[in-house]
Amino acid sequence: MNIEGFLFSAVEASVKYPDRLDLGLIFSDEPCVTAGVFTTNQVKAAPVVIDIERLKEGRAQAILVNSGCANACTGEEGEKNALAISACLAETLGIPDEMVQLASTGVIGEQLDVAAFEKNITRLVKGLSSDNFDKVAEAIMTTDTRPKVACDTVKIGGRDVRIMGMAKGAGMIMPNMATMLAFVVTDAQISFPELHKSLLFGVERTFNRITVDGDTSTNDMVLVMANGRADNPWIDGDSPDDQLVFQDALETVLKDLALQIVADGEGATKTITVRVCGAKEDEEAETIARTVATSSLVKTAFFGEDANWGRIMAAVGRAGVRFYPERVDLAFGDVLIVKNGQFLGSEAEKAASEILKEKSFSICIDLKDGTGCEEVYTCDFSVDYVKINADYRS
Amino acid sequence: MNIEGFLFSAVEASVKYPDRLDLGLIFSDEPCVTAGVFTTNQVKAAPVVIDIERLKEGRAQAILVNSGCANACTGEEGEKNALAISACLAETLGIPDEMVQLASTGVIGEQLDVAAFEKNITRLVKGLSSDNFDKVAEAIMTTDTRPKVACDTVKIGGRDVRIMGMAKGAGMIMPNMATMLAFVVTDAQISFPELHKSLLFGVERTFNRITVDGDTSTNDMVLVMANGRADNPWIDGDSPDDQLVFQDALETVLKDLALQIVADGEGATKTITVRVCGAKEDEEAETIARTVATSSLVKTAFFGEDANWGRIMAAVGRAGVRFYPERVDLAFGDVLIVKNGQFLGSEAEKAASEILKEKSFSICIDLKDGTGCEEVYTCDFSVDYVKINADYRS
Incomplete structure (x- = not known):
């Protein structure tokens, strides 16, 4: 499945290991209504701190994600590095810094190699394509044994609304590897409060109901971007029925991803x-x-x-x-x-x-x-x- | 170490496995001031329910303990069986039923074989000796790899007060095996409120501070019996300093046992x-x-x-x-x-x-x-x- 307006790219940037996809980009050709849920851990990684601040406006246009380095417990330098990478990407994409969301997963306590990122950003942006969703799902893997994607389509006001999601496990906290990350894109036309509500409700009943070892990462996050391209009647405070239909569909996608995470739990056989x-x-x-x-x-x-x-x-x-x-x-x-x-x-x-x-x-x-x-x-x-x-x- | 007035015995009763000590008895030649702390699990084994009721008076004279069968989740029949065994022991010892405390550890959901117990009680009582403390510590073992005993002596009012304790792990909850049990005997002359307070304080700082896998058994208990034979000035509400000395010594014994339990945690190497x-x-x-x-x-x-x-x-x-x-x-x-x-x-x-x-x-x-x-x-x-x-x- 593709959703018009969303492009994806992933490259091998050798963040920690060579010869594997480890840098991914999700890009929307226009600003999206965007909601997020972030780790409740008091120790929050640099990208999480930045994202929470930026999402106050409920809008984003790009998600840059890397595996191999969590950029957690890295102090001011960690935050500076994240901002530098974000600025480089924003400039290359021609969008404001604030429209970039950042996500990292991997080893804690090591600083990001900004130069390595910057060297790869042009290539990453050049590779943007509507067909690379699965490649980003692969780039965010750490101890996962397989990529995790799910999608659903519902009718709202006679229009098809599409939802596509990807996730990585869990299996443990981030310590060195294995934050839970999930990114969802949709063409729903939906206002921020309704998108946020749908996400909170869905996460509570899906990602918050799975357990592999009871730990919580410093980097956990779930982001959902809605570009409105489905042209369905606006889902807002005046359309509770449509909001429920969207919420159910979002929950279906999140639950599918959540169960894939459990099934791929570290060492899990059942x-x-x-x-x-x-x-x-x-x-x-x-x-x-x-x-x-x-x-x-x-x-x-x-x-x-x-x-x-x-x-x-x-x-x-x-x-x-x-x-x-x-x-x-x-x-x-x-x-x-x-x-x-x-x-x-x-x-x-x-x-x-x-x-x-x-x-x-x-x-x-x-x-x-x-x-x-x-x-x-x-x-x-x-x-x-x-x-x-x-x-x-x- | 021995403490005058306390006798111990253990026999092979084939509660579940042949050829191992699995039935133990701690007996005082006179009624003891006795305090207990019991599992907080809502699912309480039959012996726990009986002990809590009997300890309302703060007195006991015998502890009968078996491994191999937890007598938990056994309903009314389980309670009837426990009472029958207790009655048999009380009659043989010539003491009231209510002076017997019961403890079990082992497989959940199976009924005790009352006949097997009764057959061995005479032999158990005959074997009572001040030297068999270690044999009881062995009889209560399940997945433990070694018996756990500890002792301490303190001066109170110029008199030596002795405390001896034994315990079994932990390492897991009771499920099939591995409740935490600890029994302590002392010759301290101490009133019930002070003994109870010392025990609660000690357990909180020792057994409640260890963790092997975070589970809590249906059968956990710690009992302390004081026979007063040290003839120290009574430790009661008017002697807070002596109570603290006793409490510290009790804590020393409990902590020693608690650390032995952790060190012998299932599979533990550190x-x-x-x-x-x-x-x-x-x-x-x-x-x-x-x-x-x-x-x-x-x-x-x-x-x-x-x-x-x-x-x-x-x-x-x-x-x-x-x-x-x-x-x-x-x-x-x-x-x-x-x-x-x-x-x-x-x-x-x-x-x-x-x-x-x-x-x-x-x-x-x-x-x-x-x-x-x-x-x-x-x-x-x-x-x-x-x-x-x-x-x-x-």
Whole structure:
């Protein structure tokens, strides 16, 4: 899929390693309504600080992204370097500095090599093409084993509205590698408050519901640029129905990307949906789902294909939510293994073990205490996860 | 060390596996002032529920403990079984049922085999001896690789007061194995409120400061029994100085046990003290220390002997505490690697890497924003941790 007005380019700039795409550019031929969500980490990388400031106007025209260097914990020099690169790009593109968003992922604490960037910017801009979306998705990879892209089209006011997104994992925080980045472009005609609202809502229900190891990068960000080229009736405060249609479509794209990130989690061999229902509030269901989904013991049991309901019950119990242990039902897929807090026996366990052999499955915890319901998406915790993260920098 | 009036025994009862000590008894020849701290998990094993009820009077005379079966998630039958075993022991010892405390660790969801227990109780009681402390410490082991005992003696009012403790790890929650249990006996003459206060204070600063994988068992407990045989002046509300002396000594024993648990954490190869200072409040320092100490990424880096300060900075940043990133200093042992939020370069990193080769070391994070200071104790996260927990039940 292409979206009119958006161009993409990626080059090998040897930011850290030679012979790999590591510098990417997303460019719109006109200023876009742009919304962003950024890391909640108190330690924010230089590009994040700059982007947040620039996005106050809700407009951008280009995203410059590199892998190999996170430009985090780099102090004033790091910020100066980011601004220099941004200025060089803006000049080459003929747009104001403030219209450039920056994103970095890679090793923390090292300074960007400004000269190396500047040397490649002309080539990068020259390579802009509507067909290079996948190449940018490749350039932002670090420990990812494959690029992640997703798209969707919806009708709004009789017009086709297109949404295309790319992401990189996760699997860990940024420390040395592996920030979560996602960039979405759309031709929707939408005002900033509605775009921002749609993004916040979507991120909350997708990227904020996945967990690989519970860490948060200094560089995480999700950006969405809307150029209005679909010429749909303006989505603004007066069109809540259209806003919902757009929001749903955006959520579809974000969820697709989020699940791809989990499936490609470092060392992951399985993707698991942890569903909690019957809680007093949705929020309590989410707290429990998140506790189960991040438990190292639960995740190692998934890796071992062990229907270890005891670890799940214990994780539920320590989530900090009050419930009735004697009411809890637990199912792996459609196999009930715990009913009213009690284990149903070795036959049920055997059936549940079969479910765990799948590449992807759900577990459902029913507290039978209300209507609160939420899902969190996780992966298993493997020997390779430890190997990847223990040996990473060596 | 022995403490007059306390007897110990352990036998092979084949609770789950043959040919290993798995049933232990601690007995005092007179009723003891007894205080306990129990798991905060909402899912509480049957023995925990019974003990909490019985300890309302603050008195006990015996602790019966088994490994191999946690008696958790076992419903009414589980409680009935625990009460039956307790009744059998009380009758054999000639003491009231209510003077028996019960502790279990092992597989969740399986019922205790009451007959197997009853068959061994006479033998267990016959074996009581002041010399068998270490045998009980062995009987409570599950995934522990070695028994854990500690002792201390202090002078109170000119009299020697002795404290002896034993513990089992941790390393995980109970799921199938590995609740944290600790039992302490002392000849201190102390009233219940002072004993309870000393225990709460000590547990907070020791067992609650260690982390292996962040999980909490359904069966965790720490019990302390005081028989008064030291004949020291009563420690009660009128003797705050003596209470502090006792409290310090108890904390010394608990900390010794806690550090042994961390060092024996599942798959652990290193013990790390995470110290945070310069926080606005002690509580904030603790929050940050705990976030760093439980980060899978930080712990895998420790395993890899990688001075990965970036992962530590990122963990500090996501702890939910406000601070000034540009002020943070980070040291591995006595090697400063980050100053005012910035990396000091590869020479510092090389020196820090040497520290990481040690079996035991400290890291210190200074926020330079106040006087709040706390420590948390952790271990590294190894390939063996995953292997142990993925393969556990097979």
